Amino acid sequence: MNRYPTYYFVILFLAFLLSTIFWWLLLRDFNSSLIQVNTAGNYNESIYEFRPIDPDKIIVDKENNRKVISNIVNIAVKDTLSKTKDFISEFHKSYKQSDYQIIYADSTLNFIQIEVPDDQRIAFKNEIKEKMSPFELLVWDESLFSSNETNSKPDFEWFLRETNLSGSVANIDASDITIAIIDNGFDIYHPALIGRTYLPYNVIDKSENVQPRPENHGTHVASIAAGNQVSEANFHGICQTAKIMPIKIEDDNGYMTTTYIIKGILYAIKNKADVINLSLGLQSLNKISVEEQQNYMEFGAKDEESFWNEVFTYAEKNNTICVLAAGNSAMLTGVDPFQRSPKTIKVGAIDQNLQRTSFSNYGSYTTIFAPGKDILGAKPGNKFEMLEGTSMAAPIITGFVALLKSQNKKRSNAEIFALLHKNTELVNNLPILKYKTLN
Incomplete structure (x- = not known):
């Protein structure tokens, strides 16, 4: 003879089902965040390769009177204890990846290179430190050197x-x-x-x-x-x-x-x-x-x-x-x-x-x-x-x-x-x- 009423097993089954759904949703969100950093965020350094300089993007910056690449901004996190992946994760919470794309990262120097819309380069440089205030940043243009x-x-x-x-x-x-x-x-x-x-x-x-x-x-x-x-x-x-x-x-x-x-x-x-x-x-x-x-x-x-x-x-x-x-x-x-x-x-x-x-x-x-x-x-x-x-x-x-x-x-x-x-x-x-x- 069954010691427990039928509704008891129904409650157990529902509790198990809810627990399964809860952990599935949690792990799905966790994995999604990892994918955002490692795939959409391009954090996996082994996939990076230098992009050729586009001659059409070379301009004369009126502020400092030298040649720069109009759609590239470089960033370094000063704190050597900070992790590049932490910056990338936070960056994608603040900026749309369709407009601001991380194209290079180097965890040795906590260095990140970002492609920005040409007409947003100066504004981006001026706002990025405030917008990413938890990090102490260096920000500079991709300038051209000569021998x-x-x-x-x-x-x-x-x-x-x-x-x-x-x-x-x-x-x-x-x-x-x-x-x-x-x-x-x-x-x-x-x-x-x-x-x-x-x-x-x-x-x-x-x-x-x-x-x-x-x-x-x-x-x-x-x-x-x-x-x-x-x-x-x-x-x-x-x-x-x-x-x-x-x-x-x-x-x-x-x-x-x-x-x-x-x-x-x-x-x-x-x-x-x-x-x-x-x-x-x-x-x-x-x-x-x-x-x-x-x-x-x-x-x-x-x-x-x-x-x-x-x-x-x-x-x-x-x-x-x-x-x-x-x-x-x-x-x-x-x-x-x-x-x-x-x-x-x-x-x-x-x-x-x-x-x-x-x-x-x-x-x-x-x-x-x-x-x-x-x-x-x-x-x-x-x-x-x-x-x-x-x-x-x-x-x-x-x-x-x-x-x-x-x-x-x-x-x-x-x-x-x-x-x-x-x-x-x-x-x-x-x-x-x-x-x-x-x-």
Whole structure:
């Protein structure tokens, strides 16, 4: 005989059914939120690939008078404890994905790149910090960079003599040191570079293909920093024994952007480069007065300045020092926020008379000057050519820093700065590299 009445089992069945429905609805909503972040939110980093720069989206930003991509805004979360996926989840609660699409994310730097409507870029930049107030954000445009070099008429080689770096000093054993050259492409089979390259990387397609672009730049820069001796050309680089890590950051359309550079720097740091050469700078258009330059350096692009300082501080924490070309605009170094970090070495250019070249940037942000006019270097196709620019001065310092680190790989950035100071002479009121000691 049944101990319980029929209605008792009906109640149990209904309770079980309601419980099942409750948990199904809860898990469905939970899974939907995960899908929103991981699929609609594009958080799965493995699916990201760089989008080619659309030439039709390049505009001149009237606020800062430089070229930017009209529909791209970059964001970084300053708090290193924050998670990229948390930002993405909150972002999609505030913005329609049909209008504001996350197209790239990098959890290493808490970095997110967002595609916005062209006519909303400035408004979006102005409101995003307030709208996403739980997060402390850096916000900046996708600006275009260019290499800091110009063509030069042929002249005799002089930069090795003037810096006291010719001869045996270039052969000091620096085989434990890695120099990363972040640039537009490389002829790694050139006699000046062959047998010296290590972990080549193309940030655009994530391959080892770093073949040179039509404009010779990366090959020339790498050869100055660390090229082999090539007797036929009466040439050798500053440090002939270090490993060269060639990192290509120019896409097939000839563009170099903020994101490409960041990926190149991260690759170099992750692979334990000791020194990074960045012969690059933001594309500026019209010159402005010195007073306007000083005002912009004091008040302008502070988010970008902060962001780049965080990147270079990250490099410093990993015992990697970054050497930057000061630029060829005959303006104050530091107008470009990329150059303001005290963690980096900024290099200006001098000519054969030990005068600042007519094109070199200058000012208190400039760490040191080195030869940058009529500089012999490698050219793809087993050739050599003369180029000029702060792009040529920077790798001279990069090669010298590699020599300094060869004496003690663990030397800190502060120690490298102090040694650079010991190896300078004040000529024509400029601190110019003049090798005296490695210790």
